[in-house]
Amino acid sequence: MNNILKISFSFIITFFVGVILPSLINDSDYQSIELQKFSLLTSFKDFGFILINNSIALLVLFSSFIFGRWFLYIFYFINGFLIGLFLTKIQIKIFLLAILPHGVLEITTFFVIGLMIFLVKQGYKIKKRYFWLAYSGLIFSAFIESFITPIILKFFH
16 A cells, blocks of 8 residues: 555656646747637537547556556656646636646546556556546546536636
8 A cells, every 4th residue: 555655646746747847937928828719619529539639648658568667657747747838828717617627537537547557567456447437537527628618618708
């Protein structure tokens, strides 16, 4: 159990280093991302596109079985960096309304899946249904992003 806490903590630290790093970069010529661009989602096509992107990210995460556990850290750092870069370009209102509702579930799901991958590589037996259960978190976060977030944005905008 102590090993699980250590690896969970190290994943989270790696992710947050990635999130914080872009704020240290002085980028004065970026454009702010507007709330209206998020309200354009609301179709099954958007849901499919988001789910495919989440699935591709999941496959990249699974490639750590081939490339080793350090690939997990690289995955979390890069994703943290991209989220941090995005956060430097948006208003807090956009973050709270458009990103937070699905982002918490999506990021947590990727952490849980990464932890399961790490445990499998350490010799633990994890039933496939737990991976499918975690994948359902990605499906649900894509649903939230595609259908719930636009409703929230229309209500508060």
